[in-house]
Amino acid sequence: MAHRSTIHETLTAVFQVRRFPETVRAGESARDREKSGTGAPISRSGRAIAARGRGNDPLPRCGPGERTELAVLLWERALDPAKGTWSLPGGRLRENEDLDTSAARQLAEKVDVRELTHLEQVWVFSDPDRVPGDRRIASAYLGLVPLTAEPELPPDTRWHPVSDLPDMSFDHGTVVRHARNRLAAKLSYTNIAFGLASDTFTMSTLREIYCAALGYDVDTTNLQRVLTRRKVITPTGETASPGRAGGRPAAVYRFTDSEIRVTDEFATFRPPA
Amino acid sequence: MAHRSTIHETLTAVFQVRRFPETVRAGESARDREKSGTGAPISRSGRAIAARGRGNDPLPRCGPGERTELAVLLWERALDPAKGTWSLPGGRLRENEDLDTSAARQLAEKVDVRELTHLEQVWVFSDPDRVPGDRRIASAYLGLVPLTAEPELPPDTRWHPVSDLPDMSFDHGTVVRHARNRLAAKLSYTNIAFGLASDTFTMSTLREIYCAALGYDVDTTNLQRVLTRRKVITPTGETASPGRAGGRPAAVYRFTDSEIRVTDEFATFRPPA
DNA sequence: CCAAAAGTGTTACGATTACACCCATGG
DNA sequence: CCATGGGTGTAATCGTAACACTTTTGG
Numbered sequence: 224m225a226h227r228s229t230i231h232e233t234l235t236a237v238f239q240v241r242r243f244p245e246t247v248r249a250g251e252s253a254r255d256r257e258k259s260g261t262g263a264p265i266s267r268s269g270r271a272i273a274a275r276g277r278g279n280d281p282l283p284r285c286g287p288g289e290r291t292e293l294a295v296l297l298w299e300r301a302l303d304p305a306k307g308t309w310s311l312p313g314g315r316l317r318e319n320e321d322l323d324t325s326a327a328r329q330l331a332e333k334v335d336v337r338e339l340t341h342l343e344q345v346w347v348f349s350d351p352d353r354v355p356g357d358r359r360i361a362s363a364y365l366g367l368v369p370l371t372a373e374p375e376l377p378p379d380t381r382w383h384p385v386s387d388l389p390d391m392s393f394d395h396g397t398v399v400r401h402a403r404n405r406l407a408a409k410l411s412y413t414n415i416a417f418g419l420a421s422d423t424f425t426m427s428t429l430r431e432i433y434c435a436a437l438g439y440d441v442d443t444t445n446l447q448r449v450l451t452r453r454k455v456i457t458p459t460g461e462t463a464s465p466g467r468a469g470g471r472p473a474a475v476y477r478f479t480d481s482e483i484r485v486t487d488e489f490a491t492f493r494p495p496a
Numbered sequence: 497m498a499h500r501s502t503i504h505e506t507l508t509a510v511f512q513v514r515r516f517p518e519t520v521r522a523g524e525s526a527r528d529r530e531k532s533g534t535g536a537p538i539s540r541s542g543r544a545i546a547a548r549g550r551g552n553d554p555l556p557r558c559g560p561g562e563r564t565e566l567a568v569l570l571w572e573r574a575l576d577p578a579k580g581t582w583s584l585p586g587g588r589l590r591e592n593e594d595l596d597t598s599a600a601r602q603l604a605e606k607v608d609v610r611e612l613t614h615l616e617q618v619w620v621f622s623d624p625d626r627v628p629g630d631r632r633i634a635s636a637y638l639g640l641v642p643l644t645a646e647p648e649l650p651p652d653t654r655w656h657p658v659s660d661l662p663d664m665s666f667d668h669g670t671v672v673r674h675a676r677n678r679l680a681a682k683l684s685y686t687n688i689a690f691g692l693a694s695d696t697f698t699m700s701t702l703r704e705i706y707c708a709a710l711g712y713d714v715d716t717t718n719l720q721r722v723l724t725r726r727k728v729i730t731p732t733g734e735t736a737s738p739g740r741a742g743g744r745p746a747a748v749y750r751f752t753d754s755e756i757r758v759t760d761e762f763a764t765f766r767p768p769a
Numbered sequence: 770c771c772a773a774a775a776g777t778g779t780t781a782c783g784a785t786t787a788c789a790c791c792c793a794t795g796g
Numbered sequence: 797c798c799a800t801g802g803g804t805g806t807a808a809t810c811g812t813a814a815c816a817c818t819t820t821t822g823g
Contacts, residue, residue, distance in 0.1 A: 227591060231504065231633060318500060318631070322622040347620055347635055349595040358591065360504060362620055427775080444776075445813060452811095469822035470774025489764040493783095493812075700802080717803075718786065725784095742795035743801030766785075766810095770823100777818070785810085792803070 229358040233326040234313035234395065235342070236402035237296040237334065237366040240419050240435045242289045243384050293435045294382040295399055296333060296368075300392060301379065304355050308392040309383070311399070313361070326364045333380055338372040341365075341418035341483060345402050354393050361394075365402040367418030370432060386438075407437050409483075412490045414455045417478035425463050425473035429456070439494040453486045454479055502631040506599040507586035507668065508615070509675035510569040510607065510639040513692050513708045515562045516657050566679075566708045567655040568672050569606060569641075573665060574652065577628050581665040582656070584672070586634070599637045606653055611645040614638075614691035614756060618675050627666050634667075638675040640691030643705060659711075680710050682756075685763045687728045690751035698736050698746035702729070712767040726759045727752055 297309040314329040316322060323342065330336055348361045368374065376382075383389060385403055388396055409415040410433065419432050429450075430443045450456045457479045462472040570582040585606040589598045596615060603609055621634045641647065649655075656662060658676055661669055682688040683706065692705050702723075703716045723729045730752045735745040 229504070229589075229591065231502070316502075316622075316633075318502065319624050321624060322620060322633075344620060347595060347617060349589075349635075351592050351594060360589075360595075362622075425775085442813065442815090444815090447776085449812075465774065465821060467822070468773055469820085470772090471776075471820035473775055489766050490811085491762040491764060493762050495813075698802085715786070715788095717788090720803085722785075738794060738801065740795075741800055742793090743799090744793040744803075746802060763784085768786075769809095772821105772823090774821085775819080777816105779814100779816085781814075782812085783810105784812105785808105787808075788806090790803100790805080792801105794800085794802100796797105796799095 227358055229360065231316040231322075231360045231362070232313055233316065233322055233329055233364055234311040234348075234361045234398055235326050235330055235364040235366045236311055236345075236399045237330065237339070237368055238385070238403070238406060238419070238436070239294050239296070239368040239372065239382065240291060240370050240432050241294040241382055241384075242291050243294070244289060290384075291431050291435050292384040292386060293403070293438075295385050295388075295403075296376075296380065297383050297389070297391075297395075298333065298377070298380040305392040307390070309389045309395070310392040311395045312380075313364075316362075322362045322364075326362070326366070330366060333377060334368065334374040335372075338368050338374050339366055340369055340481070341367040341415065343405075343483070345405050346398070348394055348398065350394075361398070363398045363401060365405055367406075367415070369419060369421050370424075370428070371421040410436055411492045412485060412487055414478060414480055414484050414486050416455075417481055418483075420478065423459055423461075423475050423477045425475060427473065429476070433492075437492065437494070441492070449490075453490070455486050500631055502633065504589040504595075504633045504635065505586055506589065506595055506602055506637055507584040507621075507634045507671055508599050508603055508637040508639045509584055509618075509672045510603065510612070510641055511658070511676070511679060511692070511709070512567050512569070512641040512645065512655065513564060513643050513705050514567040514655055514657075515564050516567070517562060563657075564704045564708050565657040565659060566676065566711075568658050568661075568676075569649075569653065570656050570662070570664075570668075571606065571650070571653040578665040580663070582662045582668070583665040584668045585653075586637075589635075595635045595637075599635070599639070603639060606650060607641065607647040608645075611641050611647050612639055613642055613754070614640040614688065616678075616756070618678050619671070621667055621671065623667075634671070636671045636674060638678055640679075640688070642692060642694050643697075643701070644694035683709055684765045685758060685760055687751060687753055687757050687759050689728075690754055690756075693751065696732055696734075696748050696750045698748060700746065702749070706765075710765065710767070714765070722763075726763070728759050 296312060298312060299309050300306050312330055312333040313326065316325045320328065322344065326342060327336055327339070330339060343365050345363045345365050348363060351358050353359065353361070385399060388399060406415065416429070416432060416436070419436060420429060426443050426447050430441055430446055433441045433446060455478065456476045459475045459477055461475040463475055464472050569585060571585060572582050573579050585603055586599065587602040589595060593601065595617065599615055600609055600612070603612060616638050618636045618638050621636060624631050626632065626634070658672060661672060679688065689702070689705060689709070692709060693702060699716050699720050703714055703719055706714045706719060728751065729749045732748045732750055734748040736748055737745055
């Protein structure tokens with residue numbers, strides 16, 4: 224039997240809340256989605272992009288034909304093994320770094336790590352045959368990038384909505400699901416959303432973030448009250464001017480801490496009835 | 497620079513609810529711990545052992561001078577490095593096993609693994625210098641042994657109350673705390689207590705288990721209602737005869753499942769006010 | 770003024786905690 | 797018949813969900 228070396232790698236599911244063109248759910252509940260859906264894949268209005276390019280609070284409202292969704296960063300394999308499938312960023316652990324350091328370093332090849340607001344260990348995948356060739360033990364990580372960041376990406380790399388993952392390499396799909404579940408759970412009892420939000424934001428922006436990350440609808444009012452009571456968010460005192468549609472100007476908030484913290488050990492958001 | 501090989505090991509915190517002689521809360525926190533802490537865990541009354549030796553529901557009431565507590569299995573190092581400190585069972589990962597398998601195999605040297613009712617991954621410790629010599633990346637596990645089990649132990653191995661750990665090797669103390677926190681958290685929203693309870697049991701026994709594992713007092717009445725509503729426990733229909741002190745015979749229950757399961761995603765036990 | 774967006778207040782509900790009271794048994 | 801657990805029922809509490817109503821702004 225040939226000698227097989229064992230290497231240790233990290234794999235990071237980097238999440239960001241983004242807008243995607245409405246997906247065409249072919250075959251099934253097709254028509255409704257189609258109408259505004261298919262046509263506009265690339266066309267995120269220049270204005271929107273410009274507005275988000277800046278550092279702060281660009282109220283990303285859902286335009287028609289767009290959905291705000293949790294996205295994960297993937298790159299497409301140009302070579303075998305698993306050519307053409309999509310993979311999580313990551314790579315081999317070096318001799319003198321710990322896993323956290325390694326995950327951050329590997330990510331630097333794909334995104335500007337200065338944009339990375341949070342990184343945490345999620346799970347270890349150790350099936351001896353999880354990938355062909357040498358054995359690779361994978362430590363899975365969860366990473367977060369804020370709403371307003373628009374990092375440059377290498378040509379093989381793209382954001383994909385987690386609700387509609389492409390053909391994934393090896394067990395990378397499982398990794399994404401694990402990480403997403405972890406994120407959703409932690410939204411309830413920690414301030415982890417700081418990693419997905421921009422420096423300052425309005426409550427409706429924050430609501431969109433929570434909706435996207437949790438996968439269900441959240442009430443703005445209650446979100447505000449809960450997060451304020453727990454001192455997770457703090458009003459800056461400023462207000463944001465409304466869009467051209469009018470409306471009352473929104474109060475601007477920021478996260479009290481920029482590091483993860485358990486804010487209420489016994490808290491649980493629940494999906495709507 | 498000398499070449500340093502990297503190996504992957506597992507470390508398992510095996511927990512069992514056990515009775516210990518009451519710690520003497522003497523003058524300060526220093527002396528008391530030393531006295532009964534290190535020395536005494538052997539002197540459990542013969543009767544208690546006999547009663548618990550059998551397979552089912554021996555209502556372990558706290559006698560005077562005894563406390564029911566969560567215990568962790570440790571062995572004492574006879575050799576350097578860290579001679580005389582206490583370690584978690586574990587060891588090196590083999591080429592053709594995954595981490596779960598490895599953890600179970602390593603444990604077989606310390607306890608009868610047939611007694612092991614649950615085993616799950618908790619964390620990875622990867623600091624390049626966490627132990628002297630070759631680099632060891634440690635995957636930490638949580639293991640459970642039921643109340644009634646009284647496994648044979650090797651001479652260097654002993655149960656220690658988690659509230660009073662001895663001098664621990666390397667980062668093993670941190671591992672124990674991590675695992676214990678994980679256990680406490682999962683008691684709220686999963687049926688993980690099946691791993692700590694015997695096949696069948698009365699509510700007051702189960703209460704003791706929850707108290708020991710959570711570290712705070714739990715109301716028997718409410719525990720029964722909550723676990724019944726969630727269908728975590730099922731009445732067997734039998735009753736246990738009361739002790740010589742008299743009292744109404746207790747209903748006997750069993751856990752509905754003998755595998756971990758999320759029973760109520762949004763549940764949280766809270767400590768008493 | 771009217772529509773749109775944001776914020777306030779109130780109620781409803783679900784789950785858990787706390788506790789008083791009734792039941793069954795041994796001595 | 798009484799002390800000792802065990803079990804049942806009910807009230808109190810806490811947090812979040814739901815929603816109607818008021819405020820502020822643009823057209």
